[in-house]
Amino acid sequence: MRCPFCSCDNTKVVDKRDNREDSLTRRRRQCLRCGKRFTTYEKVEKMDISIIKKDGSLERFDIEKVVKGLKRAVNPNIISEDDIYLFAEEVERYVLNSEEAVTSRDIGLMILEWLREKDPLAYIRFASVYKEFKSLDDIKKEIDTLENN
Numbered sequence: 001m002r003c004p005f006c007s008c009d010n011t012k013v014v015d016k017r018d019n020r021e022d023s024l025t026r027r028r029r030q031c032l033r034c035g036k037r038f039t040t041y042e043k044v045e046k047m048d049i050s051i052i053k054k055d056g057s058l059e060r061f062d063i064e065k066v067v068k069g070l071k072r073a074v075n076p077n078i079i080s081e082d083d084i085y086l087f088a089e090e091v092e093r094y095v096l097n098s099e100e101a102v103t104s105r106d107i108g109l110m111i112l113e114w115l116r117e118k119d120p121l122a123y124i125r126f127a128s129v130y131k132e133f134k135s136l137d138d139i140k141k142e143i144d145t146l147e148n149n
Helices: 063-073 081-097 104-118 120-130 136-148
Strands: 011-019 024-031 037-043 050-052 058-060
16 A cells, blocks of 8 residues: 555555444554555445346346345344344345356345244235235235245
């Protein structure tokens, strides 16, 4: 890292702090020539990953869409916001590390499985949108399936 004061590229890190919320690493550096200190920030560049939608088109994966859908479905007294973010990061890792192209259906099924374990009511809320229920009978059938498994 080049010193902003004297342009020397011989610096050392004197303090490092990670910020988990925005994935930033803050580094305090000191120039070994002039002795002045300065701060740099480091962030992992997000890879552009796409998923295949129901209609076959490609869409950029957006972790915030996963978080938003989960927040709409869950009761915050049962599933915390931290749990939602941790699971969303797990989905993102799955998409990043998958050898095959990931579909929105794959992601939806992962979410349903997670909700089934955490909060059955949130599962039904999410499933009603994801599976596009048309009637109360569809919901009753899903509840029966949920109760029998």
